[in-house]
Amino acid sequence: MTAALRFDPIRLPPECEKLRKEVRAFLADEIAAGTFDPHKPNREDTDAPEFSRRVGERGWLGMTWPKKYGGHERSFLERYVVTEEMRVANAPTRRFFVADRQSGPVLLKYAPEHIKMDILPRICRGEVCFAIGMSEPNSGSDLFAAKTKATKTDGGYLINGTKIWTSSAHIADYMIAIFRTSPPTKENRRHGLTQFLVKMKQPGIQVNPIGQITGQYEFNEVVFTDYFVPDDHVLGEIDGAWKQATSELAYERSGPERFLETYYVLTELVRAVGKNPDTRSAEGIGRLVAQLHTMRRMSVSVAGMLQAGKEPVVEASIVKDIGTVWEQQLPHRVRDLAAFVEENATNRETLENQLSFAIKTAPKLTIQGGTTEVLRGIIARGLGLR
Amino acid sequence: MAESENIVAETAEKIFADLADAQTINSDKNGSWKAPLWQALSDAGLPLAWVPEDCNGSGASLAEGFSVLSAAGRFAVAVPLAETMLAGWLLAQARIASPDGEMTVAPASPKDRIALNADGTLSGRARGVPFAKAAKHIAVLASGSNGFSIALVEAGACRIEAGLGLGGDNSDTVTLANVKPVAIKPAPKGFDQTSLMLMGGVARSLQIAGALESMLEISVRYSNERVAFEKKISKFQAVQHNLAKLAGESAAALAAATSAADAVANSTSFDDAFFLEAAAAKIRCSEAAEKGGAIAHQVHGAIGFTIEHILHRYSLRALAWRDDFGSESYWAVELGKLVADRGADELWPLVASR
């Protein structure tokens, strides 16, 4: 049983270190050119199309995908390095990240050939933005309560209903969404949902922005009224989306983005503390670094499992559970430790601004992408408890 | 894991399973299980696993030895196996041959010092030395005017005051008053007390992680047996979530410890990256022992609090091992200082270097 919870000490191979240097140099150039400020996570980075294109030009999107779709046939470990360097630098990745991590792999697996040939190369060039349409007003954790209906019509389906909390829907070109094509069965309440590729910016879709407590606008309500989806935009098995949705989760749940979202406050704390920390600060920083290092080693290990063709759903859930709880507590721990920092630390203002933003960000971290409670349910299942 | 690593670990597992079953040990009040276990371990060459063949050892690799310690942790074995392995490893650093029989290492705490006197004798005090009372020899790291030396000392030549650790194993105070060593040689260049503490810390991390694996296993099993309110308690969501958290702590401890072991096995110097790995493992595993152990006890209810139940063999030892070779607070301060000294912009490069 415990064999399933092994996280082998995978090391990043030399080509990853070479790549890391390239990514760092690229990001340094972008920062110097004023594309973004690495010390300001709270910018309005809804849109950075030129940056996305430049990342695509470097070959850092669709890295693991086949060349015939514009991919680069590189490893998950190489992709891992690019992701973490972008996160740590606070680069504006919102526009391409979901497509690269999640939507592209879904299309690769389930889309018809002509759609793959059309969309995947554009994702690799950094030209398209994707959104994920899972949640609905009465269906969040309980994904299978989704009601938004896809009704069969000539040559396709008519969609009616509402998706909610849809990140980036306001800038997205496409959404991969699940809609109800049949009622659930007695034996299987997960039955009856189908995954669709939805073209945004078409008649029949209305995107209504929803403000967040950070002051930002990142997620939305998306209302469908007799919106038409053609038959060839069905992804995978009709009524079988539940099988597909669960295998997506390992990609979504174990990456560096699941523990690095508030990382910047730790760097700034170390800066504020200076070369000669008192015992309290030193201990606090030491513990946080030990925890960070451990999670990263676990996360790299899961990337290694993905590379080996496994579906580490339980391991990925563990990384997300521990990782998001950590990144949620981090700003509060840093605040504790910063209380004793010299008043005249040169980066005091930056640290205070970052803390204010990170503390406001923190509540969502254990909700987005599946709540802590849901993840622990998945882990419990892996332990044979349900 | 290489093929041969598996064979050494499997040998250890088999010996533990045959001779160190937790239930049997727990009900044996006279400790009569100890001698046959030690004999079998010695016959298999495990206590001197890390000693080269020309120094009286079995010449196993570092990685093989670490997998033995993982197994020892899973069985919460209360014989000085890890200590003898560490002692043999320390002596081998100075190419001093290991004697047969139980050994331990001193100092076992970063703040204690043992001095090499001008006349070649050793003086000093080391607290919390595991199994000193049971040891025939002690491998000593001593500091003198010309740097560090490694010495083999007869335990009988030292004053040993017995102490008891949390787990019920000896954790003794060893006093050396002008003790003449059996053998003494200079430590290799760059080898200092921190090197010894980090190596000891990695050994303890693996043992803690192993104990957590077992605590997870017996807690899951118990939750599937115990019935309350007409249901197995494993069916209650609160219990499931507690066990999921225990699984997370166990997985984190194992990941940190095996990563550090892998770093030691493949590194040639005690540099910053090695320091990060070993210190982080000791910190994170100790935290996991606290959080994970508490959950294992919670799931077991009162039965787990009894001396008859085996849970305490794992939980108390995991807690006790936190203190050996530097506690998590100690290493956190040291790691924090290192990070501060390198500066904010070097933190991520350090973490990402692993």
Ligand SMILES: Cc1cc2nc3c(=O)[nH]c(=O)nc-3n(C[C@H](O)[C@H](O)[C@H](O)COP(=O)(O)OP(=O)(O)OC[C@H]3O[C@@H](n4cnc5c(N)ncnc54)[C@H](O)[C@@H]3O)c2cc1C
């Ligand atoms: C910033 C952000 C971005 C998001 N982006 C997207 C997106 O792009 N696309 C998308 O589809 N969704 C998105 N979401 C939605 C997210 O996936 C859901 O919020 C999440 O799945 C929880 O659903 P809910 O909000 O309806 O909460 P609910 O499901 O109502 O849950 C409320 C509370 O009850 C608990 N709970 C519910 N059921 C159980 C149970 N069986 N056992 C124990 N506890 C339970 C939950 O854990 C939670 O604590 C986003 C959310 C956030 C915060």
